[in-house]
Amino acid sequence: MGKTILITGGARSGKSGIAETKALSLAPRAVYIATAEVRDHEMASRVARHQARRGAEWVTHPEPLDLVGALRATDGQGPRLVDCLTLWLTNLMLGGHDWQAEGRALVDALHRQADPVLLVTNEVGGGIVPDNALAREFRDAAGLLNQWVAAAADEVILAVAGLPLKVK
Known part of the structure; x- marks a missing residue:
């Protein structure tokens, strides 16, 4: 069985860079x-920056919804870095998918x-309580999904100011 590593932290905490270094x-x-x-244009710019940071050592496999299928399709090709779970959760929720069933299938996979x-995710519950129902539902869902994956993970790293702190 392959090792599962969850890297979590706040926005711009350095989680993706830590995960990329660890994967390689x-x-x-x-x-x-x-x-x-x-x-939108802003998201295209973000994706382009991420791609520019990675070198020829990386093969990109885009998959906004079928994460379990992507893991199945890429197993045997070396370490996989999923970036990120919270965007995946957003895609599922906005698309009307059963995020709980998908999350449980991910943990099983x-x-x-x-x-x-290696899975990157955001810690979203550390701030104020959101002012609308969808944001509160997302915060709660992200918290639960992170707990499920963390329980299944062999290692959990918290990124703070670009530094990796081993939690598990």
Whole structure:
């Protein structure tokens, strides 16, 4: 069974960079499973910056919804970095999908992977209570999904100011 590593932290905490470095410490090449959906110019710029930071050691596998299928399709190709769970959750929720069933399927799939899986996610519950129902539902869903994946993970890293702090 492959190792599962969850990297969490706030916005701009350095989680993606920490995850990329860790993935390439496991093998000379890695697969980047990108969950972002490019819907506007600002998001296109973010994706381009992420892609520019990564080198030829990375193979990108875009998958905004079928994360379990992406893990199945890329197992055997080296470490996989999923960036990020909170964007995946957003895609599921906005698309009307059953995020709880998908989250449970993800946790189940993580136990069956031969190659390592690193997952980046955001800690979203550390601020004020959101002022609208959708934002509160998302915050709660992200918190639960993060707990499920953290429980299944072999290692959990909290990114703070660009520094990795081992939690589990």
